[in-house]
Amino acid sequence: MTHFNFKSPAEIAAFEARYSDECHAVKKHKPGTLRLLKEFAGRAATEFDSRQAGNPESPNDLWVDLYEHNKIKNSGVTGKLLRKHLRDFLEAEQDRKCCYCQRPLVNISHAKPIEHILPRQPFVQHSFHLWNLAVACFDCNHAKSNDCWVDPALASVAAYPKPQDFVDSYHPRFHVYDEHVKFVRVQTNTVNISLYIGRTLQGKNLCKSLLKKVSAKDILLSSNLLLKESIQKLHDNMPSLDGRAAIAVDEFNEALAGITLKLIR
Numbered sequence: 001m002t003h004f005n006f007k008s009p010a011e012i013a014a015f016e017a018r019y020s021d022e023c024h025a026v027k028k029h030k031p032g033t034l035r036l037l038k039e040f041a042g043r044a045a046t047e048f049d050s051r052q053a054g055n056p057e058s059p060n061d062l063w064v065d066l067y068e069h070n071k072i073k074n075s076g077v078t079g080k081l082l083r084k085h086l087r088d089f090l091e092a093e094q095d096r097k098c099c100y101c102q103r104p105l106v107n108i109s110h111a112k113p114i115e116h117i118l119p120r121q122p123f124v125q126h127s128f129h130l131w132n133l134a135v136a137c138f139d140c141n142h143a144k145s146n147d148c149w150v151d152p153a154l155a156s157v158a159a160y161p162k163p164q165d166f167v168d169s170y171h172p173r174f175h176v177y178d179e180h181v182k183f184v185r186v187q188t189n190t191v192n193i194s195l196y197i198g199r200t201l202q203g204k205n206l207c208k209s210l211l212k213k214v215s216a217k218d219i220l221l222s223s224n225l226l227l228k229e230s231i232q233k234l235h236d237n238m239p240s241l242d243g244r245a246a247i248a249v250d251e252f253n254e255a256l257a258g259i260t261l262k263l264i265r
């Protein structure tokens with residue numbers, strides 16, 4: 001496919017309007033929630049300006065700072081609640097499917113992290129930009145990590161890139177998935193495998209840089225059911241892990257990603 005559509009400015013504006021309406025479960029807390037998001041977007045812009053001026057990066061992780069933001073005690077507006085409602089909103093917008101692999105999202109928060117389409121490093125200025133946020137499954141988020149799929153020169157531009165700037169990479173907020181990627185999913189009693197085919201340059205690059213890793217892990221786990229169950233148990237317990245145990249799980253995931261990549265090389 002050579003011709004494809006971008007989501008129209010009206011569709012993108014409607015997406016933002018829906019967020020304004022659904023950013024908090026309690027109506028009176030919606031304005032405060034939007035203000036808090038705007039405040040953090042301002043802090044991200046300040047950090048961007050500072051880096052552009054040649055200053056060293058702030059050691060603070062703004063995304064973590066937001067999560068811990070609880071200045072207005074008992075106000076109903078906290079960073080933790082903002083992130084929870086944001087995730088719920090994005091998930092509903094995506095029909096509860098991962099923004100990249102389109103597999104159904106598992107109903108535990110760590111298994112469906114909020115994804116920064118342009119990674120926070122080096123695109124700190126877009127850390128809280130609604131167009132830059134989506135929900136990915138654990139596998140896609142982990143496989144993508146900080147991979148940058150656009151011209152790195154865009155990292156020194158303050159404004160968010162236009163849809164037309166994503167000439168060779170898929171953007172979940174701007175592109176229509178079905179126009180870029182076709183997938184086949186095979187599920188039996190014991191096997192659950194997804195195979196992806198790119199239909200455009202954007203779709204092909206998404207397959208090459210990410211979806212082939214997801215397919216490889218599916219195939220590996222489908223032929224190792226004991227390993228699959230063990231990983232599921234690990235992931236179920238991840239929220240209660242800290243310190244060395246959490247680091248060990250991360251190392252395990254890295255090693256598993258390395259094995260799956262070798263399978264498809």
Ligand SMILES: [Zn+2]
Pocket residue numbers: 098099100101102103136137138139140141214
């Ligand atoms: Zn995914």
